Amino acid sequence: MTDHDNPYDLLAEDHDGGHRWAFGTGFTDPLAGIDTSVPPGVDGAALAGFCLALGDDALIYSHRLQEWLTRMPELEEETAIANIALDLLGQARMLLARAGGILGRTEDQLAFFRAESQFRNVRLAEHADRDFAEVVGRLLIFSSWRLALFHSLPAATDPVLAAIAAKGANELAYHRDYAAQWVIRLGDGTELSHARMQAALDALWPLTPELFLPDASALAHADAGTVGAVLDTVLAAAGLSRPSGATLGPVSGHTGRDGVHTEAMGYILAELQSVARAHPDATW
Amino acid sequence: MVTGAPAGGAATSGEPRAAGGQGAAYAVAAQTPDPELPMLTIADLGILRDVEATAEGVVVTITPTYSGCPAMREIGADVARRLAAAGFGSVTVKMQLAPPWSSDWITAEGRRKLAEAGIAPPSPASGQAGQGVAGGRSPGLAGQGVPGGRSPGLAGRSGPVPVKLSTVPSDIVRCPRCGSLSTRETARFGATACKSLHRCEACGEPFEAVKDI
Numbered sequence: 361m362t363d364h365d366n367p368y369d370l371l372a373e374d375h376d377g378g379h380r381w382a383f384g385t386g387f388t389d390p391l392a393g394i395d396t397s398v399p400p401g402v403d404g405a406a407l408a409g410f411c412l413a414l415g416d417d418a419l420i421y422s423h424r425l426q427e428w429l430t431r432m433p434e435l436e437e438e439t440a441i442a443n444i445a446l447d448l449l450g451q452a453r454m455l456l457a458r459a460g461g462i463l464g465r466t467e468d469q470l471a472f473f474r475a476e477s478q479f480r481n482v483r484l485a486e487h488a489d490r491d492f493a494e495v496v497g498r499l500l501i502f503s504s505w506r507l508a509l510f511h512s513l514p515a516a517t518d519p520v521l522a523a524i525a526a527k528g529a530n531e532l533a534y535h536r537d538y539a540a541q542w543v544i545r546l547g548d549g550t551e552l553s554h555a556r557m558q559a560a561l562d563a564l565w566p567l568t569p570e571l572f573l574p575d576a577s578a579l580a581h582a583d584a585g586t587v588g589a590v591l592d593t594v595l596a597a598a599g600l601s602r603p604s605g606a607t608l609g610p611v612s613g614h615t616g617r618d619g620v621h622t623e624a625m626g627y628i629l630a631e632l633q634s635v636a637r638a639h640p641d642a643t644w
Numbered sequence: 645m646v647t648g649a650p651a652g653g654a655a656t657s658g659e660p661r662a663a664g665g666q667g668a669a670y671a672v673a674a675q676t677p678d679p680e681l682p683m684l685t686i687a688d689l690g691i692l693r694d695v696e697a698t699a700e701g702v703v704v705t706i707t708p709t710y711s712g713c714p715a716m717r718e719i720g721a722d723v724a725r726r727l728a729a730a731g732f733g734s735v736t737v738k739m740q741l742a743p744p745w746s747s748d749w750i751t752a753e754g755r756r757k758l759a760e761a762g763i764a765p766p767s768p769a770s771g772q773a774g775q776g777v778a779g780g781r782s783p784g785l786a787g788q789g790v791p792g793g794r795s796p797g798l799a800g801r802s803g804p805v806p807v808k809l810s811t812v813p814s815d816i817v818r819c820p821r822c823g824s825l826s827t828r829e830t831a832r833f834g835a836t837a838c839k840s841l842h843r844c845e846a847c848g849e850p851f852e853a854v855k856d857i
Contacts, residue, residue, distance in 0.1 A: 446712035448712070527708070531711060
């Protein structure tokens with residue numbers, strides 16, 4: 361395997377009888393061998409719904425980050441965004457597999473063959489960042505919130521979900537710190553970088569109240585005070601002010617968790633799902 | 645900390661378990677290199693959790709370093725291939741998520757191999773990710789708490805300005821080439837999920853480090 365003159369020969373080589381055509385392909389169940397029976401006393405439908413919501417947040421957010429690849433200002437940020445997108449995609453795969461195991465569907469069926477109204481992600485996840493300030497500002501808000509949410513999961517809920525959350529928490533803390541460093545660098549930088557960072561926060565802030573809306577179907581809630589304290593610490597260090605004003609409220613009482621999304625969502629799904637829908641029997 | 649050597653007895657919480665009494669299968673599985681850190685075996689890296697040989701076959705349990713690690717499929721296939729080549733019949737590869745992998749599980753031998761390859765081994769990760777602003781190992785928001793505010797006056801700043809980051813990572817990484825502690829992080833993320841990029845101020849060389857997690 362090591363004496364190839366041309367690395368493309370290695371890619372073209374038959375792996376596992378054609379099941380695996382290149383490094384990282386030949387996807388298998390990310391929960392292979394893990395006991396995925398629903399514990400007694402746990403409502404399977406509620407657990408599946410919650411895993412779906414958390415999985416959709418990660419899947420859609422990861423897709424939005426992937427759209428930035430090749431467009432980051434420096435190679436280091438390119439690598440950072442790729443790694444963060446990969447972590448979130450990994451979280452999405454495990455969460456969708458957990459939900460799918462209960463619902464009788466595969467992770468691919470859930471990711472590629474659901475309609476927009478069936479996606480349960482918060483609308484912050486589908487926001488299209490317009491500049492680097494929005495990339496890091498949104499990541500700060502999202503990762504701080506998701507980290508608090510993962511920490512608030514009662515251990516008794518479901519051992520599989522608890523394990524996915526414990527693993528993801530370490531990653532989210534790292535994402536949050538990366539975003540916080542950039543928010544401070546831009547906020548405390550030049551007049552221009554400060555103005556653009558503040559403008560980014562102003563644009564993103566209307567999407568944040570949805571994160572803390574009461575949701576009877578959720579198995580855990582992020583504490584608004586905990587998340588607010590993290591954000592305030594960063595904003596204070598950056599010399600930025602916490603925006604106030606109008607928020608993006610529910611539509612007829614419905615939000616992203618109910619399948620009501622912004623206009624952006626249809627375009628995301630068109631790109632995310634088109635290949636799988638054109639080749640429904642394909643394997644990856 | 646773990647020793648990496650196969651040891652009998654029950655696993656203590658938080659430590660990967662080496663398979664006691666299943667020496668042959670364990671020894672074969674433990675030789676599998678990590679595809680992204682090929683100087684380490686999966687035992688060195690602490691992701692080989694268990695090898696159980698029964699009359700029906702061998703069950704290998706591995707744990708991912710990161711949720712999206714694309715190497716898990718490769719590692720599973722490689723372990724199965726090696727065990728098959730060594731004469732073990734049916735091989736099943738299982739995933740285990742809890743407790744989550746920590747860079748603390750990289751063995752002393754693994755750390756030595758990393759340093760030899762010019763990659764700084766991780767410092768001890770000081771526990772769980774931060775609960776809040778000052779609650780944990782996360783370098784950015786832990787430590788000093790709320791910093792003393794921004795530097796005075798942005799007025800008139802138009803070109804590049806020096807910015808004192810109050811969220812500098814607190815972990816000092818030793819240069820694997822010259823041993824100097826005078827190094828700085830150049831990027832929080834590297835070519836794989838488990839590494840960050842650094843530069844040594846003493847010898848001037850860039851190097852990779854395995855992130856503490």
